[in-house]
Amino acid sequence: MPRMMQTNSCKGTVYVVKEKDSLYKIAKAHGVRVKDIMRQNPFVNVYNLQIGDELCVPGFTNVIEGAFVPYVVKKGETILDIAKMHKTTVENLAKSNKKIRELTLPVGTVLLIDKAK
Numbered sequence: 001m002p003r004m005m006q007t008n009s010c011k012g013t014v015y016v017v018k019e020k021d022s023l024y025k026i027a028k029a030h031g032v033r034v035k036d037i038m039r040q041n042p043f044v045n046v047y048n049l050q051i052g053d054e055l056c057v058p059g060f061t062n063v064i065e066g067a068f069v070p071y072v073v074k075k076g077e078t079i080l081d082i083a084k085m086h087k088t089t090v091e092n093l094a095k096s097n098k099k100i101r102e103l104t105l106p107v108g109t110v111l112l113i114d115k116a117k
Contacts, residue, residue, distance in 0.1 A: 010056035012040070017053040030057045031069070073109040086113045 017028055023046050027034045038046055040056040071082065079100060083090050094100045096112045 010040070012056055012058040015055045015057045017049045017051055019051055022047060023049065026055065026057065030059065030061055032057060033045075056097050069113045072110045073107055073111065074114065075107050082111065088114065 013030065015030070017026075023034050023037060027037055028031060036058050037055060040058050044053060044055060071086070073082065079090050079093060083093055090100075092114055096114050100111070
């Protein structure tokens with residue numbers, strides 16, 4: 001199968017199919033719906049995925065594939081509030097976000113939330 005269009009035309013993450021992948025498994029790992037992946041990849045035979053096929057997975061481009069989700073700080077939120085909301089600890093947030101070294105975060109700061117914690 002030919003390679004997908006260039007990476008910059010994908011509004012999300014370009015995912016390379018691995019052994020034992022299914023469309024459902026890929027969608028679940030990226031927090032999107034199967035039909036959204038199908039819509040973004042009209043020329044890929046999603047019923048016969050091959051190792052090495054490239055799929056455009058819509059949504060945010062992850063810093064570390066499948067490990068983080070971005071979160072934008074809102075007015076009045078503290079680091080502790082955000083940690084509790086995402087069922088993690090301030091320490092785990094600090095590992096992924098060097099900007100947390102300061103106790104106050106400006107509104108609009110984007111944090112990476114580690115989904116594995």
